[in-house]
Amino acid sequence: MSRPAARGRPGRRTAAAPPPWLAHAFRSQRGPVPWSAVTRGALAAGPLLLTGVLSGLLGYGVLAAIAAMLAGINDRPGSRRASVKRLGVPALAGALGLLAGMYGGQELSAVPLTLLLTVLGLAAGCVSAVGPVASAAGTQLLVTAAVGAGMALTGSGLPAALAFLAGAAWLLLLRLALPTPGSLAGDFRFDGEREAVADVYDAVAALLDAVGTDTGTARRAALTAALDHAQDALAGPRLRRYASSAAERRLHARFTAALPLAEAATALFWAGEPVPARAARGPRLLAAAVRGDTGTAPLPAPSRTTPALRALDEALLRAAEAFDRARGGERRLLTRRRDAGSALRAALGAGGREYGLRVALCFGASSAVAQALHHTGWYGHHQHWYWLPATAVFLVKPDLGPMASRVLSRAAGTVLGALVFAGFAALLPRPEGLIALVAVCGALVPVATRNFGALTAVITVLVLALVMVGGEPQASVSRIGETLLACAIVLIVGHLPMPGERGGGVRGRLAAAGTAAHAYLVHVLSESGDRAERWALRREAYRTLAEARTAIAVAAAELPALARHTEGTDAVAAVLERLVDTTTACAVHLDDAGHLTPEHTRRLQELLNEVVEFEKRLGLPAAAPPPPRAARTSGTP
Numbered sequence: 001m002s003r004p005a006a007r008g009r010p011g012r013r014t015a016a017a018p019p020p021w022l023a024h025a026f027r028s029q030r031g032p033v034p035w036s037a038v039t040r041g042a043l044a045a046g047p048l049l050l051t052g053v054l055s056g057l058l059g060y061g062v063l064a065a066i067a068a069m070l071a072g073i074n075d076r077p078g079s080r081r082a083s084v085k086r087l088g089v090p091a092l093a094g095a096l097g098l099l100a101g102m103y104g105g106q107e108l109s110a111v112p113l114t115l116l117l118t119v120l121g122l123a124a125g126c127v128s129a130v131g132p133v134a135s136a137a138g139t140q141l142l143v144t145a146a147v148g149a150g151m152a153l154t155g156s157g158l159p160a161a162l163a164f165l166a167g168a169a170w171l172l173l174l175r176l177a178l179p180t181p182g183s184l185a186g187d188f189r190f191d192g193e194r195e196a197v198a199d200v201y202d203a204v205a206a207l208l209d210a211v212g213t214d215t216g217t218a219r220r221a222a223l224t225a226a227l228d229h230a231q232d233a234l235a236g237p238r239l240r241r242y243a244s245s246a247a248e249r250r251l252h253a254r255f256t257a258a259l260p261l262a263e264a265a266t267a268l269f270w271a272g273e274p275v276p277a278r279a280a281r282g283p284r285l286l287a288a289a290v291r292g293d294t295g296t297a298p299l300p301a302p303s304r305t306t307p308a309l310r311a312l313d314e315a316l317l318r319a320a321e322a323f324d325r326a327r328g329g330e331r332r333l334l335t336r337r338r339d340a341g342s343a344l345r346a347a348l349g350a351g352g353r354e355y356g357l358r359v360a361l362c363f364g365a366s367s368a369v370a371q372a373l374h375h376t377g378w379y380g381h382h383q384h385w386y387w388l389p390a391t392a393v394f395l396v397k398p399d400l401g402p403m404a405s406r407v408l409s410r411a412a413g414t415v416l417g418a419l420v421f422a423g424f425a426a427l428l429p430r431p432e433g434l435i436a437l438v439a440v441c442g443a444l445v446p447v448a449t450r451n452f453g454a455l456t457a458v459i460t461v462l463v464l465a466l467v468m469v470g471g472e473p474q475a476s477v478s479r480i481g482e483t484l485l486a487c488a489i490v491l492i493v494g495h496l497p498m499p500g501e502r503g504g505g506v507r508g509r510l511a512a513a514g515t516a517a518h519a520y521l522v523h524v525l526s527e528s529g530d531r532a533e534r535w536a537l538r539r540e541a542y543r544t545l546a547e548a549r550t551a552i553a554v555a556a557a558e559l560p561a562l563a564r565h566t567e568g569t570d571a572v573a574a575v576l577e578r579l580v581d582t583t584t585a586c587a588v589h590l591d592d593a594g595h596l597t598p599e600h601t602r603r604l605q606e607l608l609n610e611v612v613e614f615e616k617r618l619g620l621p622a623a624a625p626p627p628p629r630a631a632r633t634s635g636t637p
Contacts, residue, residue: 020557021404025412028451037075037446040174044068045462046439048167049469053431062470063098063160064167065438069462070094070143071171072445073455074136078229079192081236083175089133091168094140095161101148102157110371113149117389118364120145125359128397129352129505130343135397142363142393150370150386151467193251194290196230200258201287203227205280207265208312212274220269220581221549223262224542230255231539235335247293250325254290257322259535260315267308267588270581276303282316289323296323307592308585336540350504359396362493366392366486384472387479391486394456396494401452402557403494407487413456414483418476420457421464425476434465441465495561503565506555507618509548510572514611516541517576517583521604524587534587541580548573572614579607 017023045065052061071087078086097120104116124138144164148157179191203219203226210219234255261283268275278300289296299320302313346352370388391414395406424437441462448455464476520537528534552573555566586600 020563021402021559022408024401024405024557025408025453028454030450034077034446036178037072037077038443040075040171040178041072041445042439042443043174044072044167044171045442045466046435048170049438049466050435053435053469057163058470060159060163062466063163064170065466066144066147066463067091067094067164067167068171069442069445069459069466070140071168072442073449073459075171075175075446076449077192079196079233079236080176080189082192082233083172083236085133085236086136087168087172087175090136090140091165091172093137094144094168095165097141097144098148098164099157099161101145101150102160104145105149110368110375114364114368114371117142117145117149117367118360121363122356122360125356125396126347126352128359129349129355129508130346134343134347138359139393139397142359143390146363146367146386146389146393149367150374150389151384190247190251193230193233193248194293196226196233197251197255197258198287198290199226200230200255200262201283201290204258204261204265205283205287207269208275208280208283209277211265211268212272216269216272220266221546223265224546227258227262227539228543228546230258231336250293251290253322253325254286254319257315257319258286259539260531261312261319263535263538263584264308264312264315264588266581267311267585268306270585271306271308273306275309279303279309279312286316286319286323296320307589310592311588336543346508349508351506351508354498354502354504357498358494359393361496362392362396362490363389365493366489369485369489370482384467387482388486388489391483392490395486395490402554402559403490403562404559405557406452407491409451409453410456411484411487413453414460415480416453417457417460418464418480421461422476424461425464425468431469434469437465438462438469495559502562503555503569506548506551506566506569509544509551510569510576513541513544513548513573513576514615516544517580520580521583524583524590527590538580538584538587541583545573545577545580548576568614568618572611572618575607575610575614579604579611582607 045068048064048068049061052058052064055061071091074086074090075083076086100116100120104113108116121142124141128135128138148160200223203223207216207219207223210216234252265283282299285297285299296319299316302309302316304310304313347356366389370385373388374385391410395410396403397406401409425434428434428437441458444458445455445462448458460479464479516537520534520541523534523537548569552566552569556563556570582600582603586596586604589596589600
């Protein structure tokens with residue numbers, strides 16, 4: 001709940017708040033320095049480039065270093081198993097893009113090559129609507145296609161693609177082999193999973209502390225994020241269908257034990273009545289047990305005055321039993337149910353088509369302008385025209401923030417990075433000094449990812465050092481000009497009228513959230529005894545809502561010409577969140593009493609009416625028909 005604005009004191013002027021797109025450019029994530037990722041970054045691009053120089057395979061060394069740099073951008077906190085997909089899938093897409101770009105640049109003239117790159121932009125843009133990993137894969141596909149077509153690479157396409165894959169595989173190997181600091185005391189293979197599951201219990205405790213306060217809504221959102229992160233950390237690719245080790249099964253059981261705790265805490269949050277302070281001690285003790293991979297300490301005395309508190313107490317008892325099993329654990333894991341059909345619908349839906357068309361136009365226009373300037377001699381003796389379209393790819397990427405914010409951050413970061421590199425290039429010996437600079441920048445990438453402008457500055461220095469070692473003369477001034485030109489192209493093309501209804505990405509995510517919320521509600525009111533199914537539906541409802549909230553926040557921070565297309569969608573998301581919270585409270589009450597109170601049914605009906613009204617007002621597709629009145633209310637036979 002937001003607090004009311006404070007009144008300004010007499011005689012003191014209140015500073016006007018900056019527009020959202022400008023404020024976003026200065027926003028950065030906070031947290032401790034990820035030293036393990038910093039170490040991997042230092043051991044990735046720089047050593048690969050050095051290997052290429054010493055072996056006489058300089059071109060392949062540069063490609064391997066570029067692959068390690070791109071993989072480093074995707075090297076985010078999480079489990080080792082999840083990192084295989086997060087780093088591996090974009091690397092495979094990058095290798096395919098490199099092959100397509102190299103063969104297109106060698107075999108096609110300017111116009112057919114531009115058409116090829118435009119088609120690739122359309123496909124990559126549509127695929128990016130599927131999810132974060134698909135978005136990273138689409139980005140790498142387009143960046144490497146531009147590099148392959150516009151950079152004078154030695155050798156044939158297949159060895160170059162293998163060198164690229166080797167660079168990404170080297171960083172992935174470091175991610176799998178190096179332990180996280182502080183994890184050597186236990187089984188460091190699961191340090192990321194353990195931390196993710198422990199964070200869930202801490203988030204449950206934080207929500208219990210915030211029940212009945214203004215911070216409750218934010219804490220409930222934080223619990224959703226923690227559950228999403230833990231679910232992804234545990235559900236990465238595996239060779240076997242089920243967990244094969246006792247340690248992994250134990251983690252699965254402890255994650256499963258957190259689900260009813262989260263459900264009970266959400267029901268208490270919905271009721272809004274403060275709970276005893278000792279209620280949060282139990283989840284915190286469980287969090288400490290997860291981090292230490294031990295049994296749990298004695299839990300605090302229960303408080304069973306309401307259905308939600310009774311559910312919390314029973315969930316704590318079940319969790320204590322799961323924690324006390326020395327060898328036990330769940331072989332099955334609650335995973336997200338997404339098949340190829342759902343991914344295809346996301347890619348070909350309104351959001352995928354809109355974003356695909358925007359990426360295709362920006363990538364194709366920047367490629368055409370770059371080739372035109374290249375063939376007319378704008379580049380002078382520089383043979384590389386890839387910087388302009390590669391820059392446009394990052395500028396049009398929606399999960400990096402609003403478009404105007406990305407443009408501003410990219411321009412400022414490139415100017416700063418180019419000026420810094422110009423100073424280093426004049427002072428450092430070649431090539432050893434530049435190789436050391438690549439290693440330092442590689443170490444800075446994990447920290448710089450917290451702000452797009454800072455990341456741009458670091459990547460600019462790194463790439464300029466790479467291409468200079470590869471034989472290109474110092475090109476800071478031309479890179480600044482190309483970046484500013486790419487910014488202008490994306491701003492113009494990105495704000496052109498598009499066919500169909502704008503804001504399709506936000507509307508598509510809202511429709512998915514509405515469908516998931518209604519499926520969860522129907523299951524709860526059917527009074528099914530399948531709790532695993534209920535938890536799976538609840539997880540999907542909250543996850544899709546979180547994705548919709550993120551898309552809405554980014555769209556609202558765009559320039560007014562784009563932001564107006566998604567006005568009012570935040571109110572729909574808020575109503576759907578209240579609907580899912582109320583459904584969770586109903587589930588807990590049904591478990592305890594076997595029937596709903598008139599207050600539960602009244603709140604449900606009011607929220608359903610609000611959802612239908614918003615859907616009609618904003619032209620959103622109806623998520624589902626109103627659920628049947630299957631649950632009994634008090635006083636009903």
